[in-house]
Amino acid sequence: MMLLMLVAQLDTLDRVAAVVDDKAIWLSDVDERALLYAATYGIPPEQLPNLRREVLQQMVNTELLYLKVREDTAIHVSEDEIRRAVDMQIQQLKGNMSDEEFAKKLQEAGFTLDSYRRFLWDDTKRTLYIQKYIEYRIKPKIRISEKEVEEAYERLADSLATPPEFKLAVITLMVRPSASVEQEYYAKAKRIYQQLKRGAKWEEMVQKFSDDRESAKVGGDLGIVPKNALPPEFVREIERTPEGSYTKPLRGPQGYHIFWVRGKRDDAFLLSHILVRVKPSERDVQETMKKAKRIVKKLKSGYSFAKMAQRYSDDPVSKANGGELGWVSARMLPPDIVEELKKAKPGEIVGPIASPDGTMINIFKVMDVQEGKKPTKEQIRQLLLNQKIEEELNRLIEEAKKDYYVKIYI
Template structure:
């Protein structure tokens, strides 16, 4: 259903607020050409918006955009190939039925009332949405029929292949890592007043330059401490409102496209935002970050406080009550510090090292983190499980089956690219 949500994001992204000078041209910029068909930045951003909150650790937004663009190019290539095959037909009834199935599934997932509310918020009717997705549904059906007719009949996975694959990849496909249910009390390192003032003064000076006529992108590239976006003039792309603190959302809501916020305090420092565009669920933003760098004495003060809270926890005081009183983590504070269940393979080395040998009920720390010091309670511990082949044989066969389909699709795409012009401009 991902493509369905992506189209909704694309449609909603082009409605509402009028575009500021330069932004409409930016969104209409062609980032790839397939045959004679362009792919615009707006199309790319619409799909990226769906995945933005789900990026795996270590994957940058730039890398994700490039990967999504490759998929959009491949989609067009496969569609051209399917359309050129006279044995492949997609009827209007098939398209309408597929849309109905997707619409029904989306309503079931969101609830009919929420589905209707979001459509109304975007100024759309169900018929508008149906019309908007019709072309993409047709493309998807053509590609599926191409795979069904040209690829799948040649794919075979034998029992021996599956067992051999399991034996070779057991450590990655059959092992369910140990996991821990954790609670924590975060004691944040609070920068001293001089450190805070130094960063604010610098941010305020940059803000004055921008409102005085300096180019935002140039200032971002020269001074922003967010090095990942500085090289792109501070470009953040479409940023979901749900991932911004309420006080920052309030300031951004008051801006008109093209306007710049005053320096706003975030988790690591001061942000200056330029609002390029907005829609119901997201802002199109540039930003400049000026980090507030704590002094050594600030870290020592936080560690001393963490040790005091640790002693209280070790003395038998209720951990949840302590978290509600002392924790500086706003997302878990009222939950008594509960972090939920965390697999050990996604823990930081510092936290894993602290809890690895702990038993359920143990309290460890203080553990240094990028934000300060965490006192951690292990509430549950589940040991690693290695699933035998017989237990996951069907999953292994299906994985191999899908892998072979992708390999054959890649070969087909390479052959198509020899016949169809492709240019990537991102």
């Protein structure tokens, strides 16, 4: 939950993100949801601008659907139904945490239990109305024939098969740039910083130099970034930097960041950045690969994988467990690694394999394998049902756009 915060505290940075009919959707609400999603799925701060736009569009579409559903006066959701659904969501989030632990987690996210309940209430109300409309107005009209199921099964069964899973242990070696390579990229970042200090236009410098091409599309905008999503040394430097000014180049895992400090609040900053990505040289990759091959040779001669992982791996999480990752879906791995793992039997060593960007080299031990499975025909039937429901919902959204005022401002 490290990315969460109460964006509503940033009221002086708030503005209307969209209007649907007579309802304003505030940027703080969009950011609140985007940050929750980012925290849940581990999305890095530099991807928040794109996520913000996706969340806003989803909120607009949900509001349009809700307006269309409320036209049907026979569809009703009671406050008791909303309360039970909210309680269930809170209980699922709480899991096995004690009341004190849960309160602390909520506090880290900027919520009390009551404020979090209020946060969930309106979204839950809209979701329940839409779900009831689907159940009583859409599903009864949908017919799926056996022929449709058979044809879809023949067409989709292979592509929808669950991927294999591998029980893995890993030794990860980070490819560290040599001192000369590091100095080269630092000098580049420093030149950019000096040009900015002399009055170069931020937008032009972002487009010309930033290696974060996603955020470059929006001028390097990272949006509202919680302090606890940043390394402590970044926080200290940003706090020292006056609003409207630029930080000196700061070294992060990907390279050097230059931040434009656009705003500050107690728990967060409003930031844009230029990233100068530090890329190891081919020689750096070759030297690390030589080290990896020596490790593989020892493993194949009988050395303990767990002990070698604890000694050599640069991944602190798996290293603490002797390199063990547990079960990993093939969907979570690059295709070239999956192909190599498929060839291996339990107990075998796979690698070393360099990552596509050349920043790390992995050595795997395949501990067990579970083959993928094709979906059942009943699952295919459910897929067809969901597709037809989605088509009808999209039709309703398009219809609502003609019936209700919609304006998006960001």
